[in-house]
Amino acid sequence: MSTVWTVLPYLAALALVGGTVWRWRYDKFGWTTRSSELYESRLLRLASPVFHYGILFVFVGHIVGLFVPDSWTSALGIGEHPYHLLSLYGGTAAGALTVLGIAVLLYRRRTNGPVFRATTANDKVMYLVLTAAIVLGMWAKLAHSSGNGYNYRLTIAPWLRSLFTFQPDTALMAGVPVLYQVHVVVGLVLLALVPYTRLIHIFSAPIHYLFRPYIVYRSRDVGRPGTRDDRRGWERVP
Amino acid sequence: MARNSAAPGRRVKAQIAMVMNLDKCIGCHTCSVTCKQTWTNRAGVEYVWFNNVETRPGQGYPRRWEDQRKLRGGWELNKRGRLKLTSGGRFKKLATIFANPVMPGIKDYYEPWTYDYRNLTNAPLGDDTPVARPRSLISGKPMKIEWSANWDDDLGGAPQYGECDPVVEKLHAQEARASVEEKIRFSFEQSFMFYLPRICEHCLNPSCVASCPSGAMYKRSEDGIVLVDQDRCRGWRMCVTGCPYKKVYFNHTTGKAEKCTMCYPRIEVGLPTVCSETCVGRLRYLGVVLYDQDRVLEAATTPDEQDLYEAQLGVLLDPEDPEVRRDAELAGIPYDWIEAARNSPVHALISRYRVALPLHPEYRTLPMVWYVPPLSPVVEALSETGHDGEDAGNLFGAIDSLRIPLDYLAELFTAGDTGPVRTALERLAAMRSHMRRINLGEESGAEDEDAARRVGMRPQEIEALYRLLAIAKYEERYVIPTAALGDADRLEESALPGGCSLDVEGGPGMGGSGPFGEESGPVAPASVENFHALRDRQTTDAPAGRHTAHRVNLLNWDGNGRPEGLFPKRKRASRDSEGERR
Structure with a gap:
């Protein structure tokens, strides 16, 4: 069992980083959100922002929960119980938004003919893993919420951080409740899937839009008809 | 290289621009069809027409694209008089990126369809003749065809749909305020119409480019053509909203934006665009104009909408001016491009003869596809009343008294200012009567000079305009320098x-x-x-x-x-x- 907590995270990281580099090099044209707003916009305009803002909060919550050590918040004078309450209510609110959002989005995707028709098998796998990760996360959180709840900051968080120093401490994961364990595994699978699905669009958050001039001028590429690099095996003869 | 005596802050740029002479458009849609066959006969862009021809008055394609209060395209001035995107600035764009709040839906364009042709041959023997039912290309289901890119062609359905034209709506609102009797009617005897072919405007101040969060859209610095980098587009769809002409489309298969490319592969080798090349009426003109990049923003910020036409004329530079030519050379514009700008029919129609006008300058994008307004509705109305429709005197009077076309055209081309439209129409009218006199061998003299002077032109100029508009030789319509010649010094290791x-x-x-x-x-x-x-x-x-x-x-x-x-x-x-x- 302990190999799961060493091999899987590194495989997922490899798939994530390697896959993203591969996609950047070979599939810039396919790198898109593949929006279905043209087909249906009423539900999308409600549910998509709800889901995305929700999952952004969830993401921030994960970063804080997993990468800010227990000792730091204790040093700031935040006790175990207040932290748990913040995590429980804040996390549940963000999680509820996310679940509500993805529920409406899934309903829309299934019931709207054109939207369903544009859904690929790849999308279906992605939705399955994404929904599973979200639902399992909510479930794990709420199932272990009594008292001070399950303190993952003493087990899962240090284990995750130990991965980054390449000294994985799998013993920490041994006593973690099963729901959390499953959530971690599904979460890792989701991370591994990012570069190979439409989830790749999370890496194109256009922050530089805030800083660039409005009108973009670009020179015609000289001597090369396209803007794209030649694909491997299809290079032009010099 | 030092720029000793160059005008301060002048950055000359070249732009490939187009002028369409609406007087000659017969609404045959050849341009649309050839364009579609060339560029958008693929899955995902079935509903897309980079070039479309609308009957005006009419709703256009997509439906009511001119209704910027709803569709929020283009630029507007904020309270401090500065330019801002009508659909919201950078922060609003990013905050609403998860679902574009005002993107037109597929029904606003039209739901594309095909027919069940297989049924014609595969249907079992029966009493009824098999038919090919329409089937949606979006949902794959049988559908009822209720709208398309050209549903109101030739005023079809105008009694029912005519009032939906945003320009008509605006004029009616004005008339109601001034309690004038309704001027635009759609009953058969009182209607008027003309065709408006539209492509991307390749604006000097493109709001689609400004709207793109990914920075995938750009204006080419050599020729001003506005393009989408397909590898950088991430499908946020903000350009679709940002373009007031609704000429950026979303390919629903690839998830990327696509738009008219001004047929840049053809332009680069000196060929006219497909829409121009195949235009039956020979009404399109292509050429280079030089403009001052540093004055674009200033012109787009002009406070009064009706001054935008003049402001844009001020941005365009006169290639006959040696100073301009020198600055252009210093800016790296190749010699043959500068020469092409001097021979440019587009420059002539826009700046020299001032008969071409921009489409909806009030969107503040400084569009670069301009239109010669149609005189035909006036001539026709005049002839129907038993007058000589080509007599200058009659025409001058009629242009003013027939307020229907004039007001309507002004709303399209000058933000409602009838002055420039009248000037253009009067010049066209003067051209007609002048040339008729020549053709009929009537003696010319003081009267002739007089008619020309009334419209601010010399007879020679009128004849040159006639040659350009009516004879319209291929070489004179399309003066396109190739990209290769401009690049020659870079290509050869000389x-x-x-x-x-x-x-x-x-x-x-x-x-x-x-x-x-x-x-x-x-x-x-x-x-x-x-x-x-x-x-x-x-x-x-x-x-x-x-x-x-x-x-x-x-x-x-x-x-x-x-x-x-x-x-x-x-x-x-x-x-x-x-x-x-x-």
Whole structure:
């Protein structure tokens, strides 16, 4: 069992980083959100922002929960119980938004003919893993919420951080409740899937839009008809 | 290079622009069809027409695209008088990126369809004739066809739909305020119409480019063509909202934005766009205009909407001005482009004769596809009342009294200012009567001069305008410099100032092979190779070619001997020579 907590995270990281580099090099044209707003916009305009803002909060919550050590918040004078309450209510609110959002989005995707028709098998796998990760996360959180709840900051968080120093401490994961364990595994699978699905669009958050001039001028590429690099095996003869 | 006496802060840029003479458009849709066959006959863009022809008055395509209060395209001035995107600034764009709040849906364009043709041949024997039912290309289901890109062609359905034209709506609102009797009617006898072919405007201040969060859209600095980088587009769809002309489309299969490319592969080699080339009425003009990039923003910020036309004219530069030509040269615009700007029919129609007007300047994008307003509705209305529709006097009076076309055209071309439209129409009217007098052999004289002077032109100018608009020779309609000639000095490794041809790695002293043996390292430029070959020929006794370390260059060979590698080795496997070919 302990190999799961060493091999899987590194495989997922490899798939994530390697896959993203591969996609950047070979599939810039396919790198898109593949929006279905043209087909249906009423539900999308409600549910998509709800889901995305929700999952952004969830993401921030994960970063804080997993990468800010227990000792730091204790040093700031935040006790175990207040932290748990913040995590429980804040996390549940963000999680509820996310679940509500993805529920409406899934309903829309299934019931709207054109939207369903544009859904690929790849999308279906992605939705399955994404929904599973979200639902399992909510479930794990709420199932272990009594008292001070399950303190993952003493087990899962240090284990995750130990991965980054390449000294994985799998013993920490041994006593973690099963729901959390499953959530971690599904979460890792989701991370591994990012570069190979439409989830790749999370890496194109256009922050530089805030800083660039409005009108973009670009020179015609000289001597090369396209803007794209030649694909491997299809290079032009010099 | 120093710019000693250049006008302060003038950055000259060249732009490929188009003018369409609406008087000659017969609404045949050839431009739309050929454009579609060339660019958008693919899955995902079935509903997309980079070029479409609308009947005006009418709703257009997509439906009511001019209703910017709802669709929020283009620019507007904020309270401090500064330019801002109508659909919201940078922060609003990013905050609403998860679902574009005002993107038109597929029904606003139309739901594309095909027919169940298979049923015609595969249907079992029966009492009824099999039919090919329409089937949606979006949902794949049988559908009822209720709208398309041209549903209201030739005023079809105008009694029902005519009032939906945003321009008509606006005029009616104005009339109601001024309690004037309704001017635009859609009953058969009182209606008027003309065709409006539309492509991307390739604006000087493109709001689609400004709206793109990814920075995938750009304006080409050489020719001003606005393009989407398909590899950088991430499908946020903000450009679709940002463009007030709704000429950026979303490909629902690839998830990327697509738009009219001004047929840049054709333009680059000096050919007109497909829509222009195939135009039956020969009403399109293509050419270069020079403009001052530094004055674009200032012009777009002009406070009064009705001054935008003049402001944009001020941005365009006169290529006959030697100062402008020198500045253009300093800005790196090739000589043949500057010459093309002098011969540009577009420049002539826009700035010299002032008969072409921009489409909806009030969107503040400074569009670069301009239109010669149609005189025909006026001529026709006049002839129907029993007057001579081509007499200058009659026409001048009619242009004013027939307020229907004039107001309508002004709303399209000058943000409601009838002045420039009247001037353009009067010049067209003067041209008609002037040329008629010549054709009928009537004596010309003071009266002739007078008619010309009334519209601010000389008879020679009128005749030149006639030649351009009516004779419309192919070479005069399309004056397109090629990209290749402009690039020539960059392409050839010549001795032109700015780079010595021998200034490459290895240089003139080059010789021998790269660090990893024969053929390693970069390919030597031909001029360098020739330099060495010639030197070898002059200084060695052995047959040429022996000493050159690189591939055999036939120019090196003086006919003596048999240099290594000139012919393939006799008994070597063909695999080896395959490896050498590269």
